[in-house]
Amino acid sequence: SSTTTAMATTSTTSTGKGSTTTSTTSTIVLETTPMAVLPSVYFKLRKDYLQALEDSRSLDSVPSVISDIQVQSSGAFFVLSRVASDGSLFAEAPTLDVDGTLHLLLNNNAFGNSSWNVSLVDGNTAYFSPIPLRIFVLPVNDPPSFSVHSQSIVMTHLGLNYIPNVVLNISAGPANEQLSQRVSFTILSWKGPENLQMSNLIITEQGTLSFNASSLSTGLVQFSVIARDDGGIQNGGIDTSATMTLNLVFVSIPQSVGHIILSQISQSVLLVRWPYTQTDFLIDETRTFFKISVQLANLTTGTYRSFEMFHNRSICPDTCSVLIEEIRPRSIVTVRVVVTNIAGSSPDQVESLMMASTNLAPTFSIISLANAVEDGGPVTIPRAAYDISAGSNEESFQQMTFILSTSLPSAFIRLPFIDSRNGSLTFQTALNYNGRINCTAYLVDDGGTTYGGVNVSLVHDFVIIILASNDPPTFMMRRSAITLLEDFGSFLDVGFAYNILPGPADETWQSLTFIMELAGGLTNIFSSPPLLNSSGTLSFSAKPNQSGSSNWTIQLQDSGGNAPGQSYSAVELLQIIILPVNDPPSFVLSPPLYVYQQFGGISVQVAREISPGPPDESSQMLTFTMKQLSGSIQYFTSPPTIDQNGIMSFSRIPGAYGQTNWSVSLNDNGGELYGGISTSTKIFTFFLYGIPSQVFGLQYYARGSGVLITWKHSDMTLTGEQLLNSLNLVQTFLISFRECKDSCVLMSSIRL
Structure with a gap:
């Protein structure tokens, strides 16, 4: 029957970023085909090829490559004969144990394929025909690599900067990857001095750092950098390097020092101090130091000299100081400090000082008595102080100031002051003060007291006498105009004038009188003229049926006299206005009118003694008006009217008789402003008689x-x-x- 056996090997590689890549599984499969008759020496390959990954040195032994082994003796062995092979693949030629275990030892960074014939030989020289076996080593990308200096010093400037060779020993991997792959760089992050501002940061393939600087600072700048090649990550390859830290010390033109402080510590020695807060790195390597330029100009001799000093930056981390010695008195010392390094020099800071000599006391003389008049305003007494000297001719340049004191500061609104340039004394006493005031004065120059000098004169006494002067009385009015209506009668205003004062507290004994004088307008409108008594009550009376305006001046006089001083107050103006009020017109109306058998037009005198009012209204125009109150208008063919002479005219209807009542009004054109009355009205009655009608x-x-x-x-x-x-x-x-x-x-x- 057919038999299949599999063997798997798994290789794991770390990328250095916290992730894990698993390589392709290598599998060797050997298959045998059953034969009807097996030879005495026999074996079968499980698979006719074998795959491994580059750098997989763990494949030193691969068991069970062979199956169905049949030998005649214990001395059998396998023979591997190379058919075609890349000799660089193997550190040692592959071998195969009699139990079917294959031994492989691959070279590092080698990949490719190799063809072999596998034969079995036993101890009796029996031999089994070779079976071909192919071995494939698949490529795996190695990570790129590079190196950096431990720390480098570079000079920077505003704008675009190029710093070459910040990255060294750039490699895409082993030799078999160097020619085919490209390496690029990525700056993951950077940190540096607070004031440093950069943009467009790039590291080229050649290792040059470029950036655009918009703000500079000196100090350590650290960049986190990785390299990446284009070999990919197939078969567990790695295309990214480990993260490296690039340390660069940026050196820019240094900032200027702080404010220079010059202190004279003896007659010929000057201490120079200045703060410097910029943080510097590698002071020696960046050649950072202070350059102090000194200029000396002596005012007495007119001579001039200058020299330079250099001060190590490393010995004054916060505040720096140097001593300048052997300086002559009355020399103007000008000190200029700059900071320099390999990038250039900072803006300079400059400060000057006059070296002082031993100061002589100032001197002067002063008058013993100064007179002024009470409330006389600002007082100036020329040359009250004289023979004013700073001490010696060499000290004539000194600024001098008089210091004055007085026994009664409250007596002044402007304290006594002496101008050191001309000796004039100025002061102004408080209002209403008179009497004697004791004063002292001494002179101070700006020569100082260094080295036993004296800058204060002797104290001198003098007296200011203020002569008494009569102050004018004062008062206030509640109003500057009084408006009344015609026929008001008498006027009385208690407290019209108030705050009535003879002057300050020392003049309360004086008596007061108000004076009122006509300044314009009418006088015949008063039956008794205006009068203002000393308590401030204003009174006057007006004539009946009079109107118009009258202007008056008011002054208050005290009994203090005018030598010196003033016994009259300021003049106040009062206007009295009497507004006209229209009086009603008047007339006398006849008794009721009895009309018997008269018909047609009738005229009769019904109003007499017709008057527009008092004499001042004699120019007014008068008219009569009539209005029916009862009865019938049908009594008349034309209603009754009264002309300006009091003649009433009407026309009666024949046969009409009865009683009718009418209002008769006399109207003038004086108007009704301010409550005036322009109309007088009375009742008039008609009795009309005739022949009665038949019952x-x-x-x-x-x-x-x-x-x-x-x-x-x-x-x-x-x-x-x-x-x-x-x-x-x-x-x-x-x-x-x-x-x-x-x-x-x-x-x-x-x-x-």
Whole structure:
């Protein structure tokens, strides 16, 4: 029967990134075919080929390559004869044990195929014909590799930078991969000084680093770099190198030092200090140091000299200092400090100092007495201080300042001050102060006290006397204009003037008087003129029916006099305005009008003593108006009107009679502003009489011994006292209209 046997070998390789790649399984399969008659020496290959992976040195022995072995003696052995083979595949020629175990030892980094014949020979020289066997070694990509310097110093600049050979010994793998594969680089990350800013970072195939720098800094920069070839990862190959750290020390033009501090520590020695905070690496390799340039100019001799000093960066990590010695007094020392390295020099920092000598005390003289007047404003006394000296001619350049003190600082709103340039004394006393003030003064120069120098003069005393002066009185008004209406009568304003003061507290003994004077306008509008008493009460009275404006000046006078000072206050203005108010017009109206048998147009004087008001309204225009209050307008063919002379005109309808009431108004054109009255109204009554109409509806009724007579009439009704003389004749009876309206009833005993 047919028999099949399989053997598998698995190889595992780490990529170095935390992942695992499993290679292709190598399988040797030997198959035998049953024969009807087996020879005395016989074997069978399980498979006619064998596959292995490059660098699979674990395949030193492959068991069970042979099956169905039949030999005649224990001395049988296998013979492998190479038919065609790449000699570089095997470190040693393959061998096959009699039990069928195949021994292989592959060379590193070799791949290809090899053909062999397998024969079996026993001890009796029996021989089995060769069977071909092919061995395939499949290629597996080796990872690329490279190396870097442990640390390199490079100079950088703003913009595009190229740094060659940052990556060395670039290899795609063993020799069989060098020619066919290309290697590229990837920068995974970088870190460096805080101020360093880079973009477009690239490492070329040749190992050159390029980048664009937008901000520079000096210090260590570390790059994490990997290499990658194009050999792929088939059969468990690796195309990526291990991660390497590239250390580069970037060196750029250094930053400038901090502010230079110059300190004179003796008459001829100057201490120079400056801070420097930039972090530097490899100070010796980058040749970083400070260069100090010194210039000395002596003002006394007019001589000049300069020299340079160099200071090691490594001995002053934070603050650096040097001493400059043998400097003459009154020399101007100018110090310039720069930082240099292999990339260049920083911007310089410069500071200067005048070397001081022993200072002499300043001197001066001053007047003993200064007079001023109370409230006189700013006071200047020229040359109050004189013979002012800084100490010696060599110190004439010094700045001097007077220091003054006073026994009563509150007496001033501007304290005493002496100008050291001309000796003038200036001050201003507080308001309302007078009296004597003691003062002291001394002079200070800026020469200092170094090396036993004296910069303060002797103290001098002087006196300021302020002479008393009368202050003007003051007051305030509640208002600057008073507006009243015509016919207001009398005016009284208590507290019109307030805050009435004779001056400051030292003048309270003074008496006060208000003075009011006419400044313009009308005077005849007052029956008693305006008066303002010392307590601030304003009073005046106006004439009836007068209006207009009057302007007045008001001043307050005290009893303090004017030498020196001022006894009058500032002038205030007051305007008094009396606004006109229209008075009503007036007239006298006639008694009721009785009209009997007159008809047609009628004119009659009904209004007399017609007046527009007081004399100041004599120019006003007057008109009468009438309005019916009761009765019928049908009494008239034209309603009644009254002209400006008081003549009433109307036209009566014939036969109409009765009573009608009218309002009669006299109107002027003075208006009603401010409550004025332009109209006067009175009531006027008409009595119209005529021939009564005939009665109708006469009826008689017997009532006992008497007769009841009734009738009707249609005349208009008149009532009250107005009808006393209006009688109606009915046969022999006189019946008053007031006794019957639309119908009359008479109860009487009569003869018929």
